[in-house]
Amino acid sequence: MARDDLGRTTLVEGATPELSEGEALLRVDRVGLTANNVTYAVLGDSMRYWQFFPPGPRGLGPQWGLPPLWGFAEVVASTVPGVAAGQRVYGYLPSAGHLVVRPGRVDARGFRDVSGHRVELPSPYQAYRSITGDPAYRSDQEDLLILFRPLFFTSFMLADQVIDNDFYRAASVVLSSASSKTAYAAACELHGRGPRLVGLTSPGNREFTQSLGCYDEVVSYDEIGLLDVVPTAYLDLSGAPSTRAALRRRLGDRLVRDVAVGLTSRTPNADAAGEVFFAPVHMRKRRRDWGADGLDQRFTDAWRRFAEVVGGWLDVRVGVGSDDLRRAWLEVLAGRTPPRVGHVVQL
Ligand SMILES: NC(=O)c1ccc[n+]([C@@H]2O[C@H](COP(=O)([O-])OP(=O)(O)OC[C@H]3O[C@@H](n4cnc5c(N)ncnc54)[C@H](OP(=O)(O)O)[C@@H]3O)[C@@H](O)[C@H]2O)c1
Incomplete structure (x- = not known):
């Protein structure tokens, strides 16, 4: 989208990126859209949200930005031990078909993208949680996690x-x-x-x-x-x-x-x-107080309680493909989405 006019979007077709040593390729699979994503775009310059996914490699100039989305992606190729094709992860994703990441701190929970352009940006956005190492994950609650996590x-x-x-x-x-x-x-x-x-x-x-x-x-x-x-x-x-x-x-x-x-x-x-x-910022404090595992455990307990009730308050509206992603973006941007509705797009 145009960074100075969030209602102006464009779609660019390109070749699937080639990997260098130390990189993995994610296919963006299923993402959500809420007012929070609009905030990322509104604060794209001041809070550096545009810097997560520079559009340059896709042949677009700096006047364009890829708004960050949350959702699931699948590893389709990897040169990194411990990150395998077929692995499904949850994390911060561009409004694009693919994302090249440089996995670091790989463990059972997943990995972090340690790409140079992201190291100075807030760390919670760098984590990609593997569904097999995430106590909050349940396959029948993927859309809730997409919208709410x-x-x-x-x-x-x-x-x-x-x-x-x-x-x-x-x-x-x-x-x-x-x-x-x-x-x-x-x-x-x-x-x-x-x-x-x-x-x-x-x-x-x-x-x-x-x-x-x-x-x-x-x-x-x-x-x-x-x-x-x-x-x-x-x-x-x-x-x-x-x-x-x-x-x-x-x-x-x-x-x-x-x-x-x-x-x-x-x-x-x-x-x-x-x-x-x-x-x-508050997360850093609680990480110090409770440790990463203690924070994870408390979050998971609270999430499980919330997930039990929130499903009844939500109509998940599922779109398919880039046209539906654009439509959902424009609807959320214009404030036309009823609060009961949550937009999820399968790409
Ligand atoms: N500080 C943080 O760390 C942090 C983290 C996450 C989210 N947030 C922020 O929390 C806010 C809510 O995000 P969300 O994703 O939870 O929202 P959401 O579920 O998509 O809810 C959108 C609500 O915003 C109001 N609204 C929507 N469009 C509007 C418009 N064009 N003009 C005025 N009001 C509009 C309406 O509420 P009403 O009618 O009730 O006003 C609407 O129900 C966002 O600004 C998000 O960035 C902050």
Whole structure:
């Protein structure tokens, strides 16, 4: 897509890449699309998301970008011991047919891509988890993992940070874009464990959000003036300046914490909020506290609980091929995807 116009896409046909020593070739198999992928593109320059998958090798100039997607890929060729053709992995993938990786730290869990252009980028995006070494994997839940794994990991880490900080001593925790997967998964993790949880959403998404049962109260954006004036922590997933302004007007100094988490409105909000939540940062802390295996175990336990319920809240819409990928991208970009729908594309 054009980096300066995310609705302008192009499709380039090319030869399957040749491998050099130390490389493996992944065939991108099945991927998901949510607002999170749009955020990667919106923050493509400032957070370096465009740098993961440079379009250059595909004959495209720097004005084009490949938005990162999450999903499954299959190893189709490898020069690296321990990485074998036929292996199925979950990870960060380009909107393209193939990806050449340079596997490092190969073990039963999978490997990391240690390609030169990725080493300086945040490390959680470099891991490719082999389905045979992943306790969270179940073959009948592939689409749930495609859509939710990175989002639920964020929600799990966000909830953990909030609980670890004693809910910022707030009487109420307010989440915007409450109908988004990341927000409601965090609400599920927090529900019943502390202060009142209030979800802010668009009028049209209110009924869906209420039906989840993760929030004590669901309020539409135009009703912020009715919120209880009590010590409140705000977890902002929408980024909308008007919502933040309305909350500040209503709550004044009772707004005790203001955390930027997402930007479904596509307005970068890091400077306007009091602080920014970036899952990889909290993950590093918990890796130190719990160890990599301890973090994996806790994540897997939480994921299993969540996966049991979330299937009932989701209509997975499966597309096939690059045309459907483009259609799903444009729909998510325009905000036309109902919150119950999750787009998965088989390439
Ligand atoms: N900080 C981190 O580490 C981190 C990690 C993962 C995700 N996130 C962020 O969390 C946010 C939610 O992502 P998701 O994938 O969970 O979302 P999602 O499930 O696709 O939900 C999309 C929701 O965003 C709102 N929305 C959609 N299109 C919009 C538009 N064009 N204008 C305004 N609002 C729109 C709607 O919610 P409402 O009607 O309820 O507003 C919609 O239900 C993203 O910004 C994502 O980047 C942050």
